[in-house]
Amino acid sequence: xxxxxxxxxxxxxxxxxxxxxxxxxxxxxxxxxxxxxxxxxxxxxxxxxxxxxxxxxxxxxxxxxxxxxxxxxxxxxxxxxxxxxxxxxxxxxxxxxxxxxxxxxxxxxxxxxxxxxxxxxxxxxxxxxxxxxxxxxxxxxxxxxxxxxxxxxxxxxxxxxxxxxxxxxxxxxxxxxxxxxxxxxxxxxxxxxxxxxxxxxxxxxxxxxxxxxxxxxxxxxxxxxxxxxxxxxxxxxxxxxxxxxxxxxxxxxxxxxxxxxxxxxxxxxxxxxxxxxxxxxxxxxxxxxxxxxxxxxxxxxxxxxxxxxxxxxxxxxxxxxxxxxxx
Amino acid sequence: xxxxxxxxxxxxxxxxxxxxxxxxxxxxxxxxxxxxxxxxxxxxxxxxxxxxxxxxxxxxxxxxxxxxxxxxxxxxxxxxxxxxxxxxxxxxxxxxxxxxxxxxxxxxxxxxxxxxxxxxxxxxxxxxxxxxxxxxxxxxxxxxxxxxxxxxxxxxxxxxxxxxxxxxxxxxxxxxxxxxxxxxxxxxxxxxxxxxxxxxxxxxxxxxxxxxxxxxxxxxxxxxxxxxxxxxxxxxxxxxxxxxxxxxxxxxxxxxxxxxxxxxxxxxxxxxxxxxxxxxxxxxxxxxxxxxxxxxxxxxxxxxxxxxxxxxxxxxxxxxxxxxxxx
Numbered sequence: 212x213x214x215x216x217x218x219x220x221x222x223x224x225x226x227x228x229x230x231x232x233x234x235x236x237x238x239x240x241x242x243x244x245x246x247x248x249x250x251x252x253x254x255x256x257x258x259x260x261x262x263x264x265x266x267x268x269x270x271x272x273x274x275x276x277x278x279x280x281x282x283x284x285x286x287x288x289x290x291x292x293x294x295x296x297x298x299x300x301x302x303x304x305x306x307x308x309x310x311x312x313x314x315x316x317x318x319x320x321x322x323x324x325x326x327x328x329x330x331x332x333x334x335x336x337x338x339x340x341x342x343x344x345x346x347x348x349x350x351x352x353x354x355x356x357x358x359x360x361x362x363x364x365x366x367x368x369x370x371x372x373x374x375x376x377x378x379x380x381x382x383x384x385x386x387x388x389x390x391x392x393x394x395x396x397x398x399x400x401x402x403x404x405x406x407x408x409x410x411x412x413x414x415x416x417x418x419x420x421x422x423x424x425x426x427x428x429x430x431x432x433x434x435x436x437x438x439x440x441x442x443x444x445x446x447x448x449x450x451x452x453x454x455x456x457x458x459x460x461x462x463x464x465x466x467x468x469x470x471x472x473x474x475x476x477x478x479x480x481x482x483x484x485x486x487x488x489x490x491x492x493x494x495x496x497x498x499x500x501x502x503x504x505x506x507x508x509x510x511x512x513x514x515x516x517x518x519x520x521x522x523x524x525x526x527x528x529x530x531x532x533x534x535x536x537x538x
Numbered sequence: 539x540x541x542x543x544x545x546x547x548x549x550x551x552x553x554x555x556x557x558x559x560x561x562x563x564x565x566x567x568x569x570x571x572x573x574x575x576x577x578x579x580x581x582x583x584x585x586x587x588x589x590x591x592x593x594x595x596x597x598x599x600x601x602x603x604x605x606x607x608x609x610x611x612x613x614x615x616x617x618x619x620x621x622x623x624x625x626x627x628x629x630x631x632x633x634x635x636x637x638x639x640x641x642x643x644x645x646x647x648x649x650x651x652x653x654x655x656x657x658x659x660x661x662x663x664x665x666x667x668x669x670x671x672x673x674x675x676x677x678x679x680x681x682x683x684x685x686x687x688x689x690x691x692x693x694x695x696x697x698x699x700x701x702x703x704x705x706x707x708x709x710x711x712x713x714x715x716x717x718x719x720x721x722x723x724x725x726x727x728x729x730x731x732x733x734x735x736x737x738x739x740x741x742x743x744x745x746x747x748x749x750x751x752x753x754x755x756x757x758x759x760x761x762x763x764x765x766x767x768x769x770x771x772x773x774x775x776x777x778x779x780x781x782x783x784x785x786x787x788x789x790x791x792x793x794x795x796x797x798x799x800x801x802x803x804x805x806x807x808x809x810x811x812x813x814x815x816x817x818x819x820x821x822x823x824x825x826x827x828x829x830x831x832x833x834x835x836x837x838x839x840x841x842x843x844x845x846x847x848x849x850x851x852x853x854x855x856x857x858x859x860x861x862x863x864x865x
Contacts, residue, residue, distance in 0.1 A: 241686040292649060296642045315623045315689060318645060322619060323682040325652055329675045333668065341660065341667060348656045355650040359568040362642060 212522065213272060215529050218262045222255045225276055226283065233327075244308045244320035245327070248287045251303050256533070257390040258283045263526050264394030264408055267518055274335065275397050278343065281332035282390050284324050285347075289354055291321035296362065303436075325351075337397040346396065350389035357382025364448040368456070368468075375453050376417065384416025407516045411526075414509035418502050419533050424449040425498045428486055440482035446471045450501065451494050455485075458492050506534050539849065540593050542586055542856050549585045552603055553577070553610065560654075571635045571647035572654070575614045578630050583860070584717040585610045590853050591721030591735055594845055601662065602724050605670065608659035609717050612674075615651035616681055618644045623689065630763075652678075664724040673723065677716035684709025691775040695783070695795075702780050703744065711743025734843045738853075741836035745829050746860055751776040752825045755813055767809035773798050777828065778821050779812075785819050833861050 213221075230246040258279030265275040293299070294307040295317050301307065309317035332347060333340070360378040364370045391412040395405040426435050427442040428451055442449050452467075459467060467488055470481050489495060509530060513523060540548075557573040585606030592602040620626070621634040622644050628634060636644035659674060660667070687705040691697045718739040722732040753762050754769040755778055769776050779794075786794060794815055797808050816822060836857060840850060 238683060238686045238690055240690055241683055292645055296645060318619055318623060319682055319686055319689075322649075322652065323679055325649065326675055326678040326682065329656065329671070330679065333672050333675060344656070344671065345660050348653055348660060351653040352650055352657065355646055355653065356565060356568055359565045359646055362646075363565055363567055 212270075212525065213262065213266055215259055215263070215525055215532070218259045218266075218272070219255055221262070221272070221276065222258045222279055222283065225280055226250070226255075229280060229331075240316070241320055241323055244291075244312045244316050245324055247311065248291055248308055248320070248324070249284065251287075251305060253303065255283060256529075257286050257386060259529065260387060260390040260412065260526075261394040263529065264391040265398045266394075266525070267404075267516075267522055268395065268398035268400045274337070275394060277331045277334035278393060278397055279390075281328040281330075281347070282386070282393070284331060285328040285351065286386060288321050288324035288328065289358070291317045291324065293358060296358070335397055337399070339396050339399055343393045343396050346389055346393055350385050353381045353385045357385075365446075367448070368471075370448045370453055372450070372453055372457070375448065375450060379417060379420040380413060383420045384413045387416040387419070388412030404516055404518075407512050411509050411512035411516075411530075414505045414512060415530055415533065418505035418509060421450055421498060421502045421505065422534060424451055425495065425502065428482075428489065429495055440478070440486070443482050443485045444478055450498055451489055452485075454497055455489055455492055455494050458494075459488065463488050463491065502534065506530075539597075539852065540589065540599060542590070542852055542859070545586045545589045545593075545599070546582055548589070548599070548603065549582045549606055549610065552607055553582075556607060556658075567643070568647055568650055571618075571639045571643050572651055574638065575618055575635055575647075575651070576611065578614075578632060580630060582610060583856075584613050584713060586856065587714060587717040587739070587853075588721040590856065591718040592725045593721075593852070594731075594843075594849055595722065595725035595727045601664070602721060604658045604661035605720060605724055606717075608655040608657075608674070609713070609720070611651050611658060612655040612678065613713065615648050615655065616685070618648035618651065620685060623685070662724055664726070666723050666726055670720045670723050673716055673720055677712050680708045680712045684712075692773075694775070695798075697775045697780055699777070699780055699784070702775065702777060706744060706747040707740060710747045711740045714743040714746070715739030731843055731845075734839050738836050738839035738843075738857075741832045741839060742857055742860065745832035745836060748777055748825060748829045748832065749861060751778055752822065752829065755809075755816065756822055767805070767813070770809050770812045771805055777825055778816055781824055782812075782816055782819055782821050785821075786815065790815050790818065829861070833857075 226249050230249045233242045234246045236242050261279045261282055262272045262275055265278075266272050269275075290302065291308050294302060295309045295314055299307055300310050305311075307317070308320065312320075329344075329347075332344060335343070337343065357378055357380070360374070361382055364375075364378065388409045389412070391408040392405045395408050400408075424442065427437065427449070428440060430439055432439050441447075442451075446452075455467060456464065467485065470476070470485055473481070510527070513526060513530070516523060553576050557576045560569045561573050563569050588606045588609055589599045589602055592605075593599050596602075617629065618635050621629060622636045622641055626634055627637050632638075634644070635647065639647075656671075656674075659671060662670070664670065684705055684707070687701070688709055691702075691705065715736045716739070718735040719732045722735050727735075751769065754764065754776070755767060757766055759766050768774075769778075773779075782794060783791065794812065797803070797812055800808070837854070840853060840857070843850060
């Protein structure tokens with residue numbers, strides 16, 4: 212059985228070696244942004260989940276490494292294109308691809324990454340490869356749907372909590388769930404267990420994204436990584452804002468809408484004012500309860516999987532680490 | 539045996555029906571541009587080639603229709619993204635997707651189309667599906683490489699004929715070749731025949747693209763569709779310009795470079811002047827010879843395929859139709 216740290220090392224080494232191979236190919240203008248994107252780091256959460264799931268059913272995880280890589284390359288492809296669409300200049304403290312290279316580079320190298328992820332996935336010699344490909348393709352389309360909903364929400368003030376949860380399910384949760392299920396499918400697990408792991412991933416993903424919403428406003432600047440209050444400044448329709456708009460008194464609603472419509476303001480002042488309204492409305496506690504709700508559902512899905520407790524321990528640990536209470 | 543026209547009708551009907559299905563899905567903002575792109579028309583050359591190849595080995599082409607659709611959806615995905623990168627506003631007399639909708643729409647709906655093409659391909663129940671998926675994926679990456687080379691050539695004045703031929707092989711020819719080979723593979727043809735059809739497609743594609751270069755300058759406005767002289771105005775490194783630069787006298791070279799560097803000019807004057815130099819240098823004949831060279835190679839590949847002549851007739855006819863002498 213592998214630990215999370217061991218799997219992270221395996222993936223990191225594989226990424227470095229594959230990235231080098233890509234850099235040897237022509238045209239270098241296509242492959243350099245891919246290599247830059249892959250070597251940006253990150254927690255490699257999705258490929259680790261895939262290998263952990265595979266490891267539930269197979270001692271040796273090495274045959275599944277190309278599939279793990281495929282998921283990570285796909286995830287990085289979405290970052291390249293999302294960063295163009297969201298006009299994001301910085302990611303993980305480095306320039307995004309469309310800033311460092313060009314927008315055309317980010318489009319085309321992103322496309323090549325999408326196909327490269329299939330190339331890696333097809334390398335897996337599993338008799339259930341086609342099933343994994345179907346799952347991966349369905350998931351990729353859902354992630355596009357999620358990003359479209361997210362963009363559409365920018366222009367709407369009437370987004371409901373249910374719509375929001377569906378958006379983050381598509382944009383974030385299904386890829387975590389796909390990673391887990393793909394690992395199980397490639398290891399030839401039963402449909403029942405594969406689906407339990409998928410549900411575990413969905414609930415973990417929802418919990419994880421809701422926590423991200425919370426941390427963006429109520430997190431600790433030192434450990435969060437991004438600047439606190441970014442969502443508030445961008446008027447992002449997060450779980451916090453949607454609930455605030457739904458529960459606000461008339462006066463609070465007016466104040467919220469004023470801050471949303473203002474084009475000239477001092478950033479810290481806006482963050483403080485909106486956070487103040489959230490506090491008055493108990494939004495922090497509401498979000499924390501929702502994080503816990505989905506986290507408990509996730510844990511229940513994992514517990515339902517008919518395998519020895521000790522075998523499921525690394526997955527349980529990773530889930531706990533992802534949802535550590537930093538707020 | 540199906541005729542080209544029968545296959546075109548089958549594909550057109552399938553596209554309309556699938557496009558309607560997509561429009562019923564949410565978010566509509568994601569699926570509307572896809573439907574718009576698919577219903578733009580075009581000759582449906584690639585899916586017809588796939589079905590013609592399939593039909594060489596199987597009476598009934600219906601099982602291969604999803605794969606044919608996959609190739610067409612992929613092709614249209616490349617148009618969406620290429621049109622952003624090339625800043626093209628019009629295609630087939632209609633606004634391009636990034637103009638009619640938005641650049642973000644063209645990026646994201648394009649991405650969804652890329653994955654949708656896999657979704658359709660995986661619908662095919664063939665025991666050699668994984669082989670077809672590998673071929674399709676390899677081809678998709680090559681098409682990205684071709685587009686990157688094409689963009690890189692914009693900033694270079696020293697592109698060689700060999701580099702140019704490699705670029706159009708990747709950008710145009712491999713997808714025609716992949717369509718043919720995929721049809722053969724899905725119909726469980728031998729590796730030998732599948733590869734002969736692939737080579738037929740490569741040479742047909744090279745011939746076809748070189749003819750397109752020729753027609754862009756020397757074609758008949760009425761039948762060509764696009765405006766004559768577009769490549770000249772855009773300083774595109776076509777087979778014509780590259781050969782002209784290689785064969786020009788010092789005076790002709792200076793004149794060509796002057797026209798290329800000029801930022802203010804009367805379009806018709808530039809077209810006339812550059813076309814004049816092409817004529818002095820016999821570039822038209824050179825290109826015609828190259829079109830014939832690859833067309834004859836293509837025909838030879840098809841003839842080498844060990845099948846009855848009558849069975850190969852529709853493919854031969856389509857190739858002839860594609861390379862009709864309109865110049």
